[in-house]
Amino acid sequence: MKMSMRYIILYVKDVEKSKEFYRDCLGLPIRGEHGTYIELRTGATILALNSRKSVQELTGLQVSSSHSLSQTFEVGFVVEDVKAVIEDLRSQGVPILMEPVMKPWGQTVAYVADPDGHFIEICSSMD
Structure with a gap:
């Protein structure tokens, strides 16, 4: 299948x-x-x-009827410049949950929240 x-x-x-x-x-x-x-x-x-x-x-x-305080998933978006995207989102008043950090595997990752509190990962490509 x-x-x-x-x-x-x-x-x-x-x-x-x-x-x-x-x-x-x-x-x-x-x-x-x-x-x-x-x-x-x-x-x-x-x-x-x-x-x-x-x-x-x-x-x-x-x-x-309302979102849970316990998050069980995230939606991820790959971008060319994580820091620039986070600064743009910050300027629009989007809640930044985690500032950009470099992970041990070489990927830059940050998190924001959508209006319902869903975790949105903004990250660099792994390719």
């Missing part, structure tokens, strides 16, 4: 606020919008947003 990741959907409290963050702060182009469901272009994998309420109504699955 062959599988490939096509998309990740973040369940968010405020779709418009999240759309503004990902589109305006991170510069991700909108691929499509269908009601509360929004797809953003990130390369080979689509990052999508949808409201928690809509997901619960569409799927019948139990979705928490």
Whole structure:
């Protein structure tokens, strides 16, 4: 069986606020919008947003009405200049969770938070 990741959907409290963050702060182009469901272009994998309420109504699955204080995943974006991106995001008022640091394996990594508190890794390429 062959599988490939096509998309990740973040369940968010405020779709418009999240759309503004990902589109305006991170510069991700909108691929499509269908009601509360929004797809953003990130390369080979689509990052999508949808409201928690809509997901619960569409799927019948139990979705928490607010984000948990316990983070269980992160979304990572590779950039050419981590420090410059972090300074740009800081100037836009984005919460910086961890300043850029060089990891022992040679990668520069920093973390910010989106409007729902999801961890967003901003990092250099490992290639």
